[in-house]
Each structure stands twice: as C-alpha cells, then as structure tokens.
Amino acid sequence: MLSGEIRKKFLEFFEKRGHARIPSASLVPDKEDQSVLFTTAGMQQFKPYYLGEKSPYGSNVTSSQKCVRTSDIEEVGDERHLTFFEMLGNFSFGGYWKEEAIRYAHEFVTKEMGLTIDYVTIFEGDSEVSEDLESRDIWKTIDPNLVIKKFGREDNFWGPTGESGPCGPTTEIYVNGIEIWNIVFNEYYKSKEGVFSKLEQKGVDTGMGLERLVMVMQKAETVFETDLFEPLIKIANSRIIADHIRTSAFMIADGVTPSNTDRGYILRRLLRRAYVHARKLKIETETLNAVIEAVIDHPSYRGIYTFHPDTQKIIMEEIEKFKKALEAGLKQVEKGADPFTLFTSYGLPLEIIKEAIPSVDEDRFNREMEEHKKLSSVAGEKKFSN
Numbered sequence: 001m002l003s004g005e006i007r008k009k010f011l012e013f014f015e016k017r018g019h020a021r022i023p024s025a026s027l028v029p030d031k032e033d034q035s036v037l038f039t040t041a042g043m044q045q046f047k048p049y050y051l052g053e054k055s056p057y058g059s060n061v062t063s064s065q066k067c068v069r070t071s072d073i074e075e076v077g078d079e080r081h082l083t084f085f086e087m088l089g090n091f092s093f094g095g096y097w098k099e100e101a102i103r104y105a106h107e108f109v110t111k112e113m114g115l116t117i118d119y120v121t122i123f124e125g126d127s128e129v130s131e132d133l134e135s136r137d138i139w140k141t142i143d144p145n146l147v148i149k150k151f152g153r154e155d156n157f158w159g160p161t162g163e164s165g166p167c168g169p170t171t172e173i174y175v176n177g178i179e180i181w182n183i184v185f186n187e188y189y190k191s192k193e194g195v196f197s198k199l200e201q202k203g204v205d206t207g208m209g210l211e212r213l214v215m216v217m218q219k220a221e222t223v224f225e226t227d228l229f230e231p232l233i234k235i236a237n238s239r240i241i242a243d244h245i246r247t248s249a250f251m252i253a254d255g256v257t258p259s260n261t262d263r264g265y266i267l268r269r270l271l272r273r274a275y276v277h278a279r280k281l282k283i284e285t286e287t288l289n290a291v292i293e294a295v296i297d298h299p300s301y302r303g304i305y306t307f308h309p310d311t312q313k314i315i316m317e318e319i320e321k322f323k324k325a326l327e328a329g330l331k332q333v334e335k336g337a338d339p340f341t342l343f344t345s346y347g348l349p350l351e352i353i354k355e356a357i358p359s360v361d362e363d364r365f366n367r368e369m370e371e372h373k374k375l376s377s378v379a380g381e382k383k384f385s386n
C-alpha cells in the first residue's frame with residue numbers, strides 16, 4: 001500500500017466516524033503562538049479549542065499535519081529519525097474520551113491496516129498525576145491477552161508544546177517493536193511556572209507519524225526504503241541529503257527563507273549540512289537540484305501540498321553562496337590558517353566546520369570562541385563610550 005493511499009485511508013476512517021477533515025496548518029505557527037519556531041505536532045493548530053474556545057469545525061476533527069522537529073538532527077539517517085514528517089491525527093475537544101479514542105485506534109490498526117499490535121503502554125503515575133488505570137482497563141476489555149506496559153513521565157506523558165498549554169497521560173501502540181501511535185488525553189494545563197491544573201474540558205489528541213506507519217505497512221527496514229523516500233534516495237544516495245532537502249522544500253513552501261535568525265537559520269543550517277554531505281560524497285550541486293525536483297513532483301504530495309514556484313532557485317542560490325564561502329575558507333585552512341577563521345571570516349558555525357573538518361580541535365575552538373566574545377564585548381563598549 002502506497003503512502004498516499006495510507007494517508008487517505010486514515011482520514012476517511014475518521015471522516016466516516018463524524019470527524020471533520022481539516023487541511024494541514026502552515027509549518028510556521030500562528031502569530032499568537034510564539035512558543036515554538038515551527039509546527040511540531042498535529043494538535044498545535046487546535047490548542048485554543050482544548051482550552052475552551054469554540055471550535056468552528058465541531059468537536060471532532062482529523063488531519064495530516066506537516067511538522068518539523070530539529071532536536072534529533074544528529075540522529076537523522078538512522079531507521080526512523082527525520083526533520084520533517086506528517087502527523088496523522090484525530091482530535092476531540094470535549095466530544096469523546098478514552099473509551100472511543102482507544103477503540104478507534106485499535107480498529108484502525110488491526111482491521112483497516114491489518115497489523116498485529118506487539119504491546120501498548122500506559123502512564124504509571126507519579127507524585128503529581130495518578131496512574132492511568134482507565135486506559136489499562138479499556139485495553140483489557142478490548143483484548144484480554146494484550147501486553148500492557150507501564151512507563152513514567154518521560155515516555156507516557158505528553159506536552160505541552162512550548163512552555164505552557166494542554167497536556168496529559170498517553171497510551172502508545174507498538175507494532176514490530178516501533179511506537180506508531182501516541183494517544184494523548186489532555187486533562188491538564190501546565191503553566192509557565194510548571195504548575196498543573198485540571199482542564200474544565202477534557203480533550204483527545206492523537207499522533208501517528210505517516211512515515212513510520214508507511215515503513216511498517218511496506219515492511220521496510222527504514223523509513224528511507226519506503227515510497228516516500230525511494231525516488232529521493234535513488235538520486236542522492238544519501239539519507240541526510242534526502243531528508244534535509246525535503247524539509248527545506250516544505251519550509252520554503254510556507255514562506256521561510258534562509259537567514260541568520262530563527263526559522264531562517266534552521267533552514268540555512270539544513271541546506272549547509274546537505275551540501276557538506278554532498279561534498280563528502282563528491283555529489284555535484286546539479287544532483288541536489290534533481291532531489292528538489294523529486295520532492296516537488298512526488299506522487300504522494302500531488303494535489304495535497306503546493307510548493308513555492310522558486311523553491312529550486314532559493315535553495316540553489318543559498319547552496320552556491322555557501323559553497324563559495326566554504327571553499328575559500330578551506331583553502332585558507334590548507335595554507336595553515338586556524339580553522340577558527342572559518343567562523344570569524346566566513347561566518348561558519350562549529351557544527352558545520354566539524355562536518356567539513358572532522359579533525360577540528362573542538363575544545364580549542366570553544367576557547368577561541370570565548371576569547372572572541374570577550375574581545376567583541378570590549379570593542380562594543382569602547383564604540384559606545386566614545
């Protein structure tokens with residue numbers, strides 16, 4: 001089953017059960033939500049409705065949400081870590097609770113997808129929130145033989161996105177040893193001060209990564225061996241390049257451009273990493289251009305997502321600019337210059353320098369960085385005291 005069909009089956013499953021299908025929100029969060037740089041979860045666009053604001057879509061909705069998370073960027077390239085992914089989800093703002101949410105998930109996984117659940121997990125409880133016995137009992141009613149494991153806050157308590165917001169205990173579904181679905185029961189609000197209080201209206205927030213589900217359904221060893229990535233890998237022959245170019249194309253589609261701050265810096269960092277890996281593999285920049293085309297023309301995105309008409313131009317201009325700076329800097333280093341000049345003269349951060357020069361002395365670099373900051377601070381004070 002191809003990724004496009006899997007996405008379609010999920011959304012139609014919940015539409016038939018009274019959920020309104022909502023298009024993906026932008027990767028750039030609403031101006032009112034400054035808690036994160038990018039949309040990181042399916043529930044993000046629905047946060048106000050968990051807090052009592054009336055939903056214009058009704059109490060129950062479903063979506064496939066574009067998400068970006070770069071906290072695991074160093075792990076990209078393993079079996080399942082990505083910087084961009086689609087989050088399949090069903091959400092309820094006071095419409096239904098644990099019984100329906102768990103039964104929907106079990107039915108979709110076992111009957112619609114024909115998968116066997118290895119085990120499920122529930123929140124074991126702690127000093128602030130009690131054990132989720134209700135979820136345990138529901139799972140036992142559905143399948144008395146199902147293995148139920150208990151874990152703490154790190155594994156089975158989700159949220160909030162950002163410093164404050166709705167959050168709650170979770171129950172997770174594992175197939176082939178992989179967590180494919182996380183069902184969150186939003187019954188608490190966490191303040192910026194870290195205080196938990198009960199929400200007046202309970203809410204259900206579920207998330208299942210499309211890429212992971214496709215990997216399981218297509219019996220692939222990694223997400224990069226699914227139909228979502230095969231056309232990209234065939235061209236790039238690199239998981240990191242495929243991931244970073246795909247993420248960059250989706251960021252640009254939502255108005256992000258390369259810069260030295262905030263979202264623009266994340267985009268710039270991804271493109272620089274992609275180029276450094278291409279350089280190591282002796283891949284020409286024309287190949288990167290072909291990867292961009294493969295993302296834009298991917299059958300799974302056709303008719304669902306619209307890409308910026310200048311995507312290739314924006315990416316290739318940024319890469320060419322970086323290529324010139326990196327080559328000029330590396331020539332200086334080859335002539336005996338301190339690798340720190342790659343930062344002072346060419347503005348390259350340590351993370352990129354490490355990719356280009358694996359032998360760089362990181363401790364020395366950090367010491368020079370501290371000295372550079374002190375000198376810059378003194379120079380600034382003199383400038384404004386004259």
